[in-house]
Amino acid sequence: MEEFLEKISEILEVESVNLSDNLEDFDEWDSLTSLSLIAMIDSDYNISVTNDDIREFKTIEDVCNFVKIS
Amino acid sequence: MSNYILLTGCSSSIGKSVAKKLSEEGFNLILSGRREEELKSFSQSLNNSSTHKIWVCDFKTENIKESLESFIKNQEVIIESFIHIGGLFTLKPLRLFKKEDINDIFQVNVFSAIEISSLLSKKKYKSNLKNIIFFSSISSIRGKSGYSVYAAAKASLSGLTKNLAIELKPVKVVNLVLGAIMTEKTKSILNSNYEDINKHIPLGIGEPEEIGEFVSYLLQKSNWITGQDIIIDGGGSAL
Numbered sequence: 422m423e424e425f426l427e428k429i430s431e432i433l434e435v436e437s438v439n440l441s442d443n444l445e446d447f448d449e450w451d452s453l454t455s456l457s458l459i460a461m462i463d464s465d466y467n468i469s470v471t472n473d474d475i476r477e478f479k480t481i482e483d484v485c486n487f488v489k490i491s
Numbered sequence: 492m493s494n495y496i497l498l499t500g501c502s503s504s505i506g507k508s509v510a511k512k513l514s515e516e517g518f519n520l521i522l523s524g525r526r527e528e529e530l531k532s533f534s535q536s537l538n539n540s541s542t543h544k545i546w547v548c549d550f551k552t553e554n555i556k557e558s559l560e561s562f563i564k565n566q567e568v569i570i571e572s573f574i575h576i577g578g579l580f581t582l583k584p585l586r587l588f589k590k591e592d593i594n595d596i597f598q599v600n601v602f603s604a605i606e607i608s609s610l611l612s613k614k615k616y617k618s619n620l621k622n623i624i625f626f627s628s629i630s631s632i633r634g635k636s637g638y639s640v641y642a643a644a645k646a647s648l649s650g651l652t653k654n655l656a657i658e659l660k661p662v663k664v665v666n667l668v669l670g671a672i673m674t675e676k677t678k679s680i681l682n683s684n685y686e687d688i689n690k691h692i693p694l695g696i697g698e699p700e701e702i703g704e705f706v707s708y709l710l711q712k713s714n715w716i717t718g719q720d721i722i723i724d725g726g727g728s729a730l
Contacts, residue, residue, distance in 0.1 A: 431587060453584055453636040456680065460582040460637075463679035472683045 656718030670724025
């Protein structure tokens with residue numbers, strides 16, 4: 422879980438993230454960052470994420486729940 | 492001693508598809524990849540499985556030339572064609588690349604191609620060598636966010652192709668520049684935005700089987716194509 426949050430922080434280029442943080446509030450949250458998130462979740466956790474799934478994600482917790490490592 | 496085709500990247504969807512096609516056409520194959528068990532079970536699924544051989548080598552960490560040279564000696568094989576499908580793809584913004592990531596991408600996509608070609612261009616091997624086929628990506632000629640380092644590595648294969656075609660003649664050297672193909676590796680990216688990507692390619696997203704057909708043509712029918720990048724992308728780059 423901590424490792425996953427670190428990877429998300431790296432993609433979003435921030436020191437750390439909280440579960441309640443809204444994705445839309447991050448400056449770096451854009452189409453490339455979301456594609457990076459898709460690629461990271463696929464390569465490191467072997468889980469497929471679609472753009473529709475990504476659109477459903479509002480908070481960091483939503484992403485964690487999807488990857489089921491909360 | 493028998494003639495063989497050295498095929499790297501045999502754990503990938505495209506590698507498997509090309510291997511299947513070439514084994515059906517009666518070629519002897521040296522299947523290369525990192526995972527021995529996976530290669531063995533794949534080899535057993537092919538036609539003439541007893542004639543195929545397996546060369547296990549991790550391009551990131553091993554001395555490729557030494558490993559291949561001892562393999563050729565021990566197995567008593569003649570390499571007639573080298574098909575470099577092995578590759579490493581990482582999609583992320585440039586700011587996230589660490590030195591190790593960059594090294595790995597260049598090592599697996601480019602340096603391995605150079606090292607294997609270098610070994611096979613030695614006098615004792617070159618006289619038997621007829622074809623070198625590299626696998627590049629449409630991202631090397633059409634820009635996209637997140638592909639920069641991978642594209643830079645793949646673009647290097649184009650320069651290598653043109654120059655080796657001269658230096659190693661009459662060995663034919665061809666660089667296949669592939670567009671969007673649905674594979675185990677690319678499916679998460681392609682499926683994430685399938686409709687949009689598909690509609691921007693006149694003939695749609697490709698299947699790995701397309702490639703085996705063309706490789707088979709290059710090996711068996713083509714006698715006057717060398718030093719070229721050949722784009723196979725369903726027309727995507729025509730737009």
